[in-house]
Amino acid sequence: MTQMMTRTHALVIAIGLVATGAATRADAADAYRISGxxxxxxxxxxxxxxxxxxxxxxxxxxxxAADQSGAVGGTLKVELQTLETGIAMRDRHMRNNYLEVxxxxxxxxxxxxxxxxxxxDGKTTFTGVLTLHGQKKKISGAADLQQKDGRIKVQAQFAxxxxxxxxxxxxYLGIGxxxxxxxxVALMATPSTTTAVGTSGKNR
Amino acid sequence: MKRQSAIGGVLIxxxxxxxxxxxxxxxxxxxYSDCVSCHVSPQGGGLLTSYGRGIDIAQSLxxxxxxxxxxxxxxxxxxxxxxxIGQQADALASHTSSASATYNLFARxxxxxxxxxxxTSTFGLAGPPLGSSTQGxxxxxxxxxxWEYRPKDGFELSAGREELPTGIGLPDPQAYIRKNxxxxxxxxxxxxxxxxxxxxxxxxxxxFAPGGEEDVRLRQWGAGALAGVDVWKGxxxxxxxxxxxxxxxxxxxxxxxxxxxxxxxxxVLAEHEVTGRSSTETxxxxxxxxxxxxxxxxAPYEWLVTSLGAEELTMHGATTGRAYRLAPGxxxxxxxxxxxxxxxxxxxxxxTTGRSRTFxxxxxxxTID
Numbered sequence: 001m002t003q004m005m006t007r008t009h010a011l012v013i014a015i016g017l018v019a020t021g022a023a024t025r026a027d028a029a030d031a032y033r034i035s036g037x038x039x040x041x042x043x044x045x046x047x048x049x050x051x052x053x054x055x056x057x058x059x060x061x062x063x064x065a066a067d068q069s070g071a072v073g074g075t076l077k078v079e080l081q082t083l084e085t086g087i088a089m090r091d092r093h094m095r096n097n098y099l100e101v102x103x104x105x106x107x108x109x110x111x112x113x114x115x116x117x118x119x120x121d122g123k124t125t126f127t128g129v130l131t132l133h134g135q136k137k138k139i140s141g142a143a144d145l146q147q148k149d150g151r152i153k154v155q156a157q158f159a160x161x162x163x164x165x166x167x168x169x170x171x172y173l174g175i176g177x178x179x180x181x182x183x184x185v186a187l188m189a190t191p192s193t194t195t196a197v198g199t200s201g202k203n204r
Numbered sequence: 205m206k207r208q209s210a211i212g213g214v215l216i217x218x219x220x221x222x223x224x225x226x227x228x229x230x231x232x233x234x235x236y237s238d239c240v241s242c243h244v245s246p247q248g249g250g251l252l253t254s255y256g257r258g259i260d261i262a263q264s265l266x267x268x269x270x271x272x273x274x275x276x277x278x279x280x281x282x283x284x285x286x287x288x289i290g291q292q293a294d295a296l297a298s299h300t301s302s303a304s305a306t307y308n309l310f311a312r313x314x315x316x317x318x319x320x321x322x323x324t325s326t327f328g329l330a331g332p333p334l335g336s337s338t339q340g341x342x343x344x345x346x347x348x349x350x351w352e353y354r355p356k357d358g359f360e361l362s363a364g365r366e367e368l369p370t371g372i373g374l375p376d377p378q379a380y381i382r383k384n385x386x387x388x389x390x391x392x393x394x395x396x397x398x399x400x401x402x403x404x405x406x407x408x409x410x411x412f413a414p415g416g417e418e419d420v421r422l423r424q425w426g427a428g429a430l431a432g433v434d435v436w437k438g439x440x441x442x443x444x445x446x447x448x449x450x451x452x453x454x455x456x457x458x459x460x461x462x463x464x465x466x467x468x469x470x471x472v473l474a475e476h477e478v479t480g481r482s483s484t485e486t487x488x489x490x491x492x493x494x495x496x497x498x499x500x501x502x503a504p505y506e507w508l509v510t511s512l513g514a515e516e517l518t519m520h521g522a523t524t525g526r527a528y529r530l531a532p533g534x535x536x537x538x539x540x541x542x543x544x545x546x547x548x549x550x551x552x553x554x555x556t557t558g559r560s561r562t563f564x565x566x567x568x569x570x571t572i573d
Contacts, residue, residue: 044403047240047357048241048357049235049238051234085234087259088267088506089267089269090262173255173257173258174253
């Protein structure tokens with residue numbers, strides 16, 4: 001989700017891909033598509049305990065800037081219709097009453113863009129703009145990036161306040177979800193074979 | 205002779221107590237690491253909170269929207285629960301079998317005395333087993349009669365009569381372990397206990413006294429505690445238990461460990477303990493027990509929870525013996541009024557006693573006030 005490719009890294013990966021016979025242009029290694037991942041939303045309950053909402057429908061394409069600015073072009077998308085908590089009725093309430101996914105694309109899909117990371121490899125911090133429930137907010141968090149075989153494995157975590165995104169306070173029969181929830185993202189980014197996405201640090 | 209007698213006793217108990225449990229510690233699979241969200245009492249079981257009722261309905265075959273109830277603020281809560289159990293026990297060595305049925309009626313109530321205090325009780329009428337040689341009429345049982353004081357979230361003090369708290373909160377294994385490592389004692393001792401809980405820790409110290417229905421020499425006074433810690437996002441509770449008690453006939457000391465693990469659709473519940481029970485006679489005779497229960501459960505649907513439990517019991521010292529029990533089961537929550545459970549118990553209690561197998565069906569119907 002949040003990575004930057006330095007020229008050195010690009011070169012190393014490009015050499016590696018050529019050396020292993022992969023038919024990939026060096027400039028295409030700048031762009032990555034999300035080839036798999038999972039988003040876990042941890043929702044603490046007001047009376048203690050918590051539940052998780054999970055989805056694997058994470059998609060998007062990203063491209064670290066070559067200018068070492070830390071900017072990462074592209075957008076990550078999560079289809080909120082597919083979030084599941086393990087209780088079907090709770091899923092319906094979450095999607096329809098709180099996330100209000102039927103209101104349109106800005107509600108049905110959460111997007112993350114304008115990403116900036118401190119460094120590409122290892123533990124780092126990141127910032128970005130999260131669009132959720134039709135609201136845009138800048139968020140920051142921590143991530144762990146591991147590069148292997150030209151791919152980048154990302155594990156990131158950040159917190160957000162439900163009220164910041166004008167989501168009605170989730171509650172059911174007297175028990176609610178606390179305002180601050182934690183989001184965990186695990187994804188695999190693989191070099192894209194298409195043209196690199198924009199790397200200006202702005203949305204495409 | 206002593207060994208065979210002990211094994212025989214174990215086998216008789218196992219046959220007689222093939223009662224599927226209806227507790228829901230399996231909810232840890234969805235992040236419910238304790239019982240307070242859904243049950244009026246933090247020990248779990250019994251009446252449900254408003255939220256618990258919602259979850260109860262949502263996880264049934266007839267899931268539907270539940271209108272908000274006033275269960276959390278109402279002065280008097282109650283339900284009536286009818287439980288019918290039919291079972292067939294086959295002793296494979298002797299090629300004999302027997303079938304029986306039992307019927308129990310429970311009235312469960314909770315009365316709010318003030319903002320922080322409740323009186324909670326369960327009164328039952330247990331019918332005589334049908335189909336067995338046991339004769340007699342219905343008997344009145346009082347599994348729970350407690351005063352509860354909760355000055356704030358995260359702490360409750362209770363006093364009265366009910367089952368002692370255990371690490372995994374499953375009634376059937378709890379009864380199995382108690383009956384075999386602490387024979388002759390009541391299931392419902394008088395007790396005072398405190399529940400402390402927060403996001404990370406669960407601590408329950410308690411002191412107990414006789415329930416009143418035991419033999420005079422087996423009446424126990426003692427104290428114990430459970431201490432659990434959440435080691436992984438509300439889905440892995442690991443804990444220790446300990447209890448020490450005295451009676452006219454024996455002294456008993458037990459140490460145990462438990463785990464409740466949940467991973468979405470499946471999970472593991474385990475509780476194991478080592479117990480020493482020494483007679484107080486001039487020639488002190490001590491028996492050491494190792495007993496435990498491990499269960500893997502899987503919920504393919506919200507309304508269906510399947511499980512495979514394994515229990516072991518070994519006795520050394522004054523009494524020796526060994527028994528194993530394998531228990532596959534399935535629980536179907538048809539609606540918030542109706543639950544059906546199927547269980548098979550396959551017991552192996554040594555070469556002499558051989559294997560036995562019990563099939564049981566439980567139907568529980570309750571009213572919703």
